[in-house]
Amino acid sequence: MGDKIFADLHVHSTASDGVLTPTNLLKQAHDAGLSVIGLTDHDTLCGIPEAIEAGKKFGTQVVPGIELSCGWPDKEFSLHVVGLFVDPFSVSLTRLLKNQQRSRFTRAMSILDKLGRLDIDVQPLREKFLADKDRVLGRPHVARYLREIGVVPDFQEAFNRFLGQGRPAYVPKEQVIPEDGIRAIQGAGGLAVIAHPGLIPDWHQIWKKVESLPWDGIEVFYSEHSASSVDFFRNIAKERGLGMAGGSDFHGDQGKHAHQLGLFGLPEDYFRDLETRAQRRKIDSNKD
Numbered sequence: 001m002g003d004k005i006f007a008d009l010h011v012h013s014t015a016s017d018g019v020l021t022p023t024n025l026l027k028q029a030h031d032a033g034l035s036v037i038g039l040t041d042h043d044t045l046c047g048i049p050e051a052i053e054a055g056k057k058f059g060t061q062v063v064p065g066i067e068l069s070c071g072w073p074d075k076e077f078s079l080h081v082v083g084l085f086v087d088p089f090s091v092s093l094t095r096l097l098k099n100q101q102r103s104r105f106t107r108a109m110s111i112l113d114k115l116g117r118l119d120i121d122v123q124p125l126r127e128k129f130l131a132d133k134d135r136v137l138g139r140p141h142v143a144r145y146l147r148e149i150g151v152v153p154d155f156q157e158a159f160n161r162f163l164g165q166g167r168p169a170y171v172p173k174e175q176v177i178p179e180d181g182i183r184a185i186q187g188a189g190g191l192a193v194i195a196h197p198g199l200i201p202d203w204h205q206i207w208k209k210v211e212s213l214p215w216d217g218i219e220v221f222y223s224e225h226s227a228s229s230v231d232f233f234r235n236i237a238k239e240r241g242l243g244m245a246g247g248s249d250f251h252g253d254q255g256k257h258a259h260q261l262g263l264f265g266l267p268e269d270y271f272r273d274l275e276t277r278a279q280r281r282k283i284d285s286n287k288d
């Protein structure tokens with residue numbers, strides 16, 4: 001078996017912050033010669049039914065997935081947890097996502113309240129948010145708006161002056177702790193994978209906090225992992241008997257992560273190992 005990239009288990013569509021619809025994503029994956037795509041949109045399962053339909057058309061297997069933003073209260077950084085082979089209709093996972101969405105909306109509204117008290121006209125954005133409650137709302141939307149109305153010259157300045165920690169319109173995020181994220185993914189029959197560990201600042205510190213959690217795998221192969229990080233995380237996976245996941249984090253544009261499909265991901269034997277682990281999880285959960 002060669003090292004040809006067979007499966008890309010980390011991609012985003014328009015269901016979250018990607019640029020391509022699930023259908024267009026599957027078409028590009030097919031054209032790039034991939035056999036399997038794991039759709040892992042941020043905090044939503046909405047793109048999966050369309051992806052599965054498109055996968056049938058192009059003869060590409062779709063692994064239903066998600067990328068959950070997890071973290072700890074009062075911490076600015078987040079830990080991304082990728083779920084693979086999840087049931088896209090799982091009640092527990094859907095409930096967690098609904099709660100997350102609700103708290104994101106409440107947070108967005110309190111940010112606008114604070115900006116309003118600083119005499120910034122946020123009414124148009126407030127109306128937009130109210131009309132679009134189901135979107136994944138966050139500070140980037142507010143930052144873009146502040147730039148558009150000329151309150152700040154650029155995006156970063158909006159964080160520096162208003163939105164960042166310690167600034168006047170800062171509102172802490174209610175975070176899903178990694179334990180709960182893992183539990184929801186596994187409850188949905190999926191594998192919980194620690195995402196792009198090579199991008200985590202202070203890896204050793206974070207790993208100490210989370211190494212005892214019941215992970216199923218580590219995203220060893222990733223578009224922005226150097227060869228030495230791949231070795232490093234592969235060794236951790238081997239030592240712990242964890243699965244090795246991998247993907248591009250393709251968002252469909254030039255802005256973020258991989259610019260192209262087909263270059264990053266997993267050779268077939270690695271993918272089959274994950275598939276076996278997922279099947280085992282399903283058999284075990286049926287026994288309960």
Ligand SMILES: [Zn+2]
Pocket residue numbers: 067080195196
């Ligand atoms: Zn991520």
Ligand SMILES: [Zn+2]
Pocket residue numbers: 010012067249
């Ligand atoms: Zn991602």
